[in-house]
Amino acid sequence: MRFTRHRRLVVPVVAAAALGLALTACTGDIANEDAADVDCAPYEQYGTFEGKKVSISGTILDLEADRLVESWKDFQTCTGIEITYQGSSEFEAQIAVLAEGGNAPDIGIVPQPGLLGRLADGGWLVPASQEVEANVDEFWSEDWKQYGTYDDTFYAAPLMASIKGYIWYSPSEFEEKGYEIPKTLDELNALSEKIAAEGDHKPWCVGFESGDATGWPGTDWIEDYMLRLHGADVYDQWVTHGIPFNDPKVAEAFDAAGEILKSDAMVNGGIGDVSTIVTEAFQTAGLPILDGQCSLHHQASFYETFWNPDGGDANTVASDGSVFAFLMPPANADDPLSVTGGGEFPVAFRDAEEVEAVRAYLSSDTWANNRVKLGGVISANKGLDPKNASSELLEQSIEILQDPETTFRFDGSDLMPGAVGADSFWKGMVAWTTGQSTADTLNTIESSWPAS
Template sequence: MKTQRRGRLLISVAAAGVAGIALAGCSGGPGSGGGGDDEGGGGDNVVTIYGTIADTEAELLEESWADWEEENGIDIQYESSKEFEAQIAVRAQGGNAPDIAIFPQPGLLADMATRGFLKEAPQSVADNVAEYWTDDWAGYGTVEGTLYGAPLMASVKGWIWYSPSTFEENGWEIPTDWQGLLDLTAQIQSDIGGPPWCVGFGSDAATGWPGTDWIEDVVLRQSGTEVYDQWVANEVPFTDPAIKSAFDEVGKILLDPNYVNAGFGGLDTIVTTPFGDPAAALVSGECTLHHQASFYDGFITDAGGTVAEDGDIWAFITPGFGGETGDGAVVTGGGEIVGAFDDSESTVAVLEYLSSPEWANSRVGLGGVISANKGLDPENASSEILKAAIAILQDDTTTFRFDASDLMPSAVGSGTFWQGMRDWVNGTPTDTVLEQIEAGWPSS
């Protein structure tokens, strides 16, 4: 969300309901556009945007385009919802689509495009995408050869958050491979006499997505890019031994009551713990290790911690299994793709701005997020961990893959996969979970 959304905050904690855009409103059938058409609907030069980015992040989002709105005489009206994944289709079908939607999952954007709801990206947006984004990122907004959406923000996933001072005091070393991470986990458990890891899957309607991130990290690192890409396309099903192996490896941590859930209770608290809550446990020292994306530095800061190599909390990338292709980092990541249900002049202008380096630098400069836009100045990032994440994204030697669940059809990616992760940590056998997830894959 899968989002930012600080990165993936997008799927988690939205506060607004779904009525706001209706006030700015529009009418019309599928694909007919939203509330900001210059010829009617919400009024001249009003552009409505619907997404999952909420609370403080939503305020920063609106601040990021405020000057541009004034300069261009366009009123952008943003609404967030924790029910975005379900409501966007309902609204499109009912003729009440927003002008623009910020999709946390490319797979959901693809669903909307193939059903005829989305407009093809205008040429000015296509030009921005070609100039400022890699072919991989352009591909996340492309459906059957047609560009429908432009990337927005991004996150680098797979960071392991820890306290540098605690590691130094105990003589713990940063692991260089996956087995080393398992060995470190066992060592910490032995040294402190309790579980090292804190884990939270809770995210309202999206509960379970943090678990998919663990699986995706291991599939990519253990089996490589070819298997990962085939898995996204269901050429390698969830029941394949490569995917089961990833579950088995992750289970060595997440299913071991000796290792989880520091500060919250037993394994039964994984699903009920909101994904943002472990930040406070990290800062207080109740928790030693936590797996979460680059956007999590904002949660740690909000919890009173400083994020730096010599600060309260720092992070290292989940190590690989050895033998990965390339000389750079091997990482998964996420982000949002912006698509439009309307092609009015004002909507096109907003789309063009959101796909530009000017917007990326504006938003990143406000703190808490990053972007993969090649026109972004890394020095605008608000923390060292975000600068490190940008460096990874901009490094040509990095092996990067978008969050698999976000690329899969929504029936799986934000459906049976999320549910499967909830069932799995609550005790359902792995083979049963994999069969149930795979059963959600659309037949056509």
């Protein structure tokens, strides 16, 4: 396979120490002499690139970073491309600065279409090759392709995906206490009030802390309420500024979420009072469920990884296991299935055949199945076999993504301009949770929306 070249954009790649970021660096071992021990047939189409190196950076850390590196191990062996991955919690805040300074990685795994648009608008991105685009046309829906497109230019294929709006719980606690999975938002509120009235613990545990991105878990709450209360059309108007951020419908979503997030009776089980929401790391916020200190935690499908932070399997994710999850219910029991979700997009900052070979592999069904088999994640790739998922929940999530009847909407803050979705909305959630009124919060966010 020959990788179609686009306009030349050469950007030097600096060493991790020069980035000025706290990085987790992972490099897969290259052992082409051992290729005889690997079935290279799935990788022949990408060619061979002896001595070529490709650097990748993103927000993926810890166990997920290890598994990401493992997912391209055979690809490296068979193609000869040495891939180095550097993960940073500051990636989203720093990548534009690095690109502007000529210090971007070859590939950046961008978790926000809004950020992708900002990088493309800066002239720093290389359009995707024909091979990458062909994979996207085969394995993803048109909606997913559009998330990697800016100003009619296709820049990146989707990578992993997540379904947001899952509510994690202990199946054994629900069985012991006779709790039912709620079928509507009203039933969810009634369950929360029931748990609070029993007095054993606060119903919910919540954490918004995420370094420079603190506040983003709160935006997921608002997005889920916007979609369920007002439907996909209003949701689309909201994320594109067809309605202002301080529209009464947005205020209704905030106030609905506030019945939980701003209530001392509802949060923050096993952690502290309401103020601890903004200081508790999102990675650890749900863990009090395991100790019976809270009953409910709102977080995406990818949170499965965090129930076993040391990489073991002591806590099982299953309907009869240590922990499981149900989707935030609709406003009405007969409403169609509507979910929010997210994903990542590997954008290129250097125009080179080895870079596009890596991106083509990452956009393939081969990569999707290889990565999902390693556990903890899903993809919206149609060539992915749901049976390769590492848990009952993730298999269910893949089936939801592949179901043409599902109404799927990408994470709203990720679609908004960076000044809003990755700045004022995040900060607004912190201010609102710690006491700012809904009206003041929405007016402040609205005033930050770019004029053009």
